[in-house]
Amino acid sequence: MADLFDSYELAGSWDETFASADSPRPSYESILTALQPLGAAELQPRVDALARTFMNRGVTFAYDGQERPFPTDIVPRVIDADEWDLIDRGVQQRVRTLEAFLADVYGPGQVLADGIVPREVVLTSNHFHRESFGIEPPNGVRIHVSGIDLIRDTEGTFRVLEDNVRIPSGVSYVIENRHALTQVLPEAFASSRVRPVSDYANRLHAALRAAAPYGVDDPTIVVLTPGVHNSAYFEHALLARQMGVELVEGRDLFCAGNRVFMPTTAGERPVHVIYRRVDDEYLDPVQFMPGSVLGCLGLVNAARAGHVVLANAIGNGVADDKLIYSYVPDLIRYYTGEEPILPNVETYRLGDPDAREYVLDRLDQLVLKPVDGSGGKGLVIGPQADERTLDVLRRKVIADPRAWIAQPVISMSTVPTFVGDAFQPRHVDLRPFAVNDGEKVWVLPGGLTRVALGEGQLVVNSSRGGGSKDTWVLAAGEERTVSVDLGDLSEAAAEHPTLPELSDGDVEALRQAQGSWGQAQGSWGQARDSWVQANGTFDSMDDEFAPRDFGPAGSSSAQQQQQQ
Structure with a gap:
């Protein structure tokens, strides 16, 4: 390999890029071939340019009290078509x-009656x-929108680490990466x-339109954003735009x-x-936190009456x-009636006395997580924790075992x-x-690869100093990719929820139109060259072609000004 990888040593985990040394x-051969001619001296300016690109576009993240460019590595994570098919289906x-499950627990509760999940587990x-009872989404x-966090274990198996179906964030970084x-x-x-990731906003918009109340076409x-001081405000603004x-x-x-x-x-x-990016507890002061100014009084009752849809649901x-x-x-x-396509990580339920005893005897060997934590907050990795931390953790688990789960330490896969x-x-x-529009669950071909730096x-987690990588999903066969030409229009139109169906004749007409446009461009270029030869410069034409108000038919702008 290139000198850049001469010192690269496999870390004992599943390495996404190398099956073994050299x-x-x-799936990585193309990207490595592109990197081979580059030495560290040439690559570093590109790394710096990557950071400047994020800063210039306002793609920052609040960490340790400071706004900084979202750290993105220059080497993408690559997933081949077969692997992605497994992830997509899972x-x-x-x-x-x-x-x-959500329709059941906020409705008939059959899953609880059948004992699949203990009732007290849900109710606690x-x-x-x-407050969600009685709210029936129209579709x-x-x-x-959901974000399902996956890891890859030492055997190369993708496993679900956790589910995010409240307010999953990070898709803006997928687009910007x-x-x-x-x-x-x-x-x-x-x-x-x-495969492209640029269709996400269109898919989300179509899903939100499909969720509209009955009778609203x-x-x-x-x-709905908490405001400019929220760490994900850039994402809120990007998706709205x-x-x-x-x-x-909320005040609007x-x-x-x-x-x-x-x-x-x-x-x-x-x-x-x-499409709300405000947590449940702050969404409606009538139903939740009375002092919240981030939401709006009466939102929950409006949703229950069927006049507004909250996405995602409370x-x-x-x-x-x-x-x-x-x-x-x-x-x-x-x-x-199916077997899980993507398995879970082995998990110990600490409400069970035997499981709790097993875990308490091995706190220094396991990962313990608060059941309602997010962003890595409260997580304790036993092998990396000191005795004082483990003693405090032990007391917390004994006092409230329902609040914790335990899992084995999994050495997640690595990427250069x-x-x-x-x-x-x-x-x-x-x-x-x-993105779920009620007819189909569409999975963005890529996702956010987060890196422990x-x-x-x-x-x-970004809130703990992590970074990210662009995630490439390789297309299978003739599947549409980043470079789209007119030959792909029929397929694109069939997939896109807002484009009309194109027949073969339509596509051929577009090709002919493209050819005519190319001829017109050539004619314009010849005319431009002739004008420059005659006049010496093209700059003086700028004012002549600038937009202006021509006024109503039969009058000039000057005449309008005189009339005023």
Whole structure:
């Protein structure tokens, strides 16, 4: 391999890039070939340019009290078509199961009556909200957007680490990582058939439209953000802009008659779908925290009346509970009659006395997680913890065993990451994002690969100093990739929820139109060259071709000004 990888040593985990020393996996051959001619001296300026790209575009993340460019490594994580097919099917299965579970626990409760999940496990979850009873989504969707966190164990098996069906974040980094990498490492894309990620906002917008209340054909959709000080505000703004909808805060909305309105210069405008990025507890001061100013009074009652849809639905957090997570394989069998496509990580339920005793005897060998934690908060990795931390943890587990789960330490897979002036193995996970429109669960071909940047570290969360990688899913056969030509229009139109169906004749007409446009461009180029030869410069034409107000037919702008 190139000198860049001469010092690369496999870390004992499953390495995504190398099967063994000097033996790259087939899916990585193209990217490694593109990197081979580059030495550290040439690669470093590109790494610096990558960071500048994020800073210039405002892609930052609050860490340790400071805003910094979101750290993205220059080498992508690559997933071949067969591996992605497994992930795609597994995520779809998981989302469908969790949808059925949420409809059940906030409805008939049959899963509890049948004893698949103990009733007390659901009722004692901090994110089980009785306020959700009576709210029936028009198209049956509660999980409009989900992020299912996966890891790869030492045997190369993808496993689900946790579910995120409340307010999963990070998709903006998927989009921006791809944009930035095409700028600083374009040669790598030339030889790889990478599936695009640019359709996410269109898919999300279509799913939100499909979720509109009954009888609303042209819904008003907004993105509800906690405000500019939220660490994910960039994502809120990006998605609102790409979907072409309003970005609002709680103070921009009000409820009247169990309906939600947004004041505009043209008057009060009804709001039908709210893609909310505000936690349940802050969403409605009437139902949850009385002092919250991040939400809007009356949102829950408006949703219960069927006049507005909250995406994602309130109460979804019960499915994120890490104790509920341990029951998901059983839920998959219960609701679908299928075996789980993506297995869980082995999990100990500490409410069971035998399991609790086993775990307490091995705290220094296991990972313990609070069941309602997120962002890696509260997680204790036994082998890396000191005695005082383990003593405190022991007392917490004994006092409230329902609040904790335990799992074995899994050495997550590694990917070469540029550190200093060479590549070193760093542990990664993967968060595929799925969008549910009620007809199909669509999984974004890529997802967010998060990287634990410290040597030997296993915590990848951005809030704990982690970084990310662009995630490439390689296309199979003739599947559409980053480079799309007119030959792909029929397939693209069939997949895209807002494009009309194109016949072969339509595609041929477009090809002819493209040819005519090319001829017109050639004619314009010849005319331009002739003009420059005659006049010496082209700059003086700028004012002549600048936009202007021509006024009503038969009058000039000057005449209008005189009339005024």
